[in-house]
Amino acid sequence: MGLSDMARPAEPCSESRLTYTDGTSRTVYTTDVEKAFPEGRLIVSRTDLNGIITHANDAFVEMSGYSREELIGAPHHILRHPDMPKIAFKGLWDDMAARKKWHGYVKNLRKDGAYYWVYATAVPNIRNGEVVGYTSVRRKPSRTRINELIPVYAQWLADEKAAS
């Protein structure tokens, strides 16, 4: 079952329709409000092999704006911001399939439509030789690097829209 549409925030916002890799889609609303990454902390989550969230630490809950109950059992793409081009995540799934670590700068969407930037790392959870899930850890990113990437992501997104 897919995610339900987001509630429209009270602040001025933009509306987008996102379609995810599992074929589901939902309407999301985004504002220009940025939530600062909490100093000294890490955002930690785990998912099963289907990308369903099985663990969320306190920082994840706080930054996402959702309750823990809303997050556990939800697909990780609940965080997907419409400003993120699909190609930015391509390496993630390639690396997971190859049992390798993946790093990337990601703009995440909060429940209230605001956003937060992270430097994300994902690793496969290998137990007795089998991949049983994935751990993702997000840390405070370099603002210099984000400022370099904003126009790059915007261009990739424009290319994807032009091609679709």
Place this chain on the structure above:
Amino acid sequence: MTLNFLIAPDFAPERFAGWHMLNTTLQRRSGIGLHLLTPASAHEQADLLAAGKADLVYANPFDATDMIRTQGYIPFARPAKRYDEMVIASGGESGITCVEDLKPGCRIALTDNRDVKLIGLRLLEPADLTEATIQWVPVDSYQAAARLAIKGEVEAAFFLADAFASLTRLSRSQLKVLVESAISDISHVVLAHPRVAENLPAIEKALLGLGQTQGDGDVLDALGLPNGFEAMTQEEAEFMIDLMDTLLD
């Protein structure tokens, strides 16, 4: 039969007596002889491990990674509500008020503790600093790191959070904390070598039961672990290792 109990060398000197008190208590309650090994450095610890002399280990989390995944050590306990955190601080007169004020080429004092260094490097990423763009100033103690920062001979210093908290009030008043980690998922781990698996239940029961008998508080206070120890499963240790893996680069 006597088992060797190796304690990672990153505890504060004033905790030394506490580890001996713990060792004595565990021996008495488990009925198993324990010989405490307290290597003075990471290098000395590595030699003892390589020689196969450690039956039980109180390991720092990054060493535990290799011991669990490569050498098959069994995780069974960790300090309760006690996480490994670190502090980056500058001299109070330095004018440096946040991590982003540190620039490439800055001098940072640090002790021989690679865990602190690794987490510290992650906390410096927002300032676009990397291992190669920092002038590292090695020191023998956290007190020495504090002195250099206070005197302005380094722009910042790395501390184990517990060690920072143990500095004198005067030293702390002359330092400005730029950031303190609050990861809350990484801790030391108590491990057993598979060859002593049959002794593990008795040791585990004695360790996890600390705090339930009169007088235990003295042992735990001396260790600086007032909440004692809690059970740790293999999967909980694996989860911590996966998390630490994400911090390596």
